[in-house]
Amino acid sequence: MKGLVISVIVVVTMVQFMAEPGETAVVSCDEVDECLVYYVLYLTSKPGYASALCCGGLAKLEKIAVTTAQKQTACSCIKQAAAGFPSIKEDVASSNPNKCNVQFN
Template sequence: MVGSRVHTLSSCLMLVCILLSSSYAEAALSCGTVIGKLTPCLNYLRMGGAVPPACCTGVQGLNAVAKTTPDRQTACGCMKSAAAGISGLQLPFAASLPGKCGVNIPYKISPTTDCTTVK
């Protein structure tokens, strides 16, 4: 039952992100890609604990494909939009995730981040 809820949530988030990605038309990165790479992180983002290896693989992969300013802005916007729809999301866990996976991103993961200023 939990697996189907996560799958349903992931599907809904992907749809929302695809719809929102039209505002980031210059980016080659899609919200579907962002969500797909971060889906293995959902349990950590809700409950903390050890970060699953698949989560860090996704975070590192996302960092590797988000090389341009439009791609980084898209990733930021997609994460913010997706986070708003995840019940139980713990913002401190989300903010700590890049560092725990050995990734340095040029902005803070927060609902207050202005993604248009991400370079």
């Protein structure tokens, strides 16, 4: 999960400079967790390919976290959740959004 957190932090940092002021966060940690449940399973399991459920969750997160504020909220949720998963494969986490054709920008 640390790799995912790092990837999301980088993306959120890049995007926050492109958004308009006055945006409000409407993304909850429950929504973020729901999007990433299969992604966490993928990142903590044996080597393999990203499942459709894993990629689907990333795609859903991309759609619900659109504004800077929403992405910042999602990032905070991911950081909070990552603390509970010490066995995250960072190399897999950083490359997986590309494998799923998901762009966080």
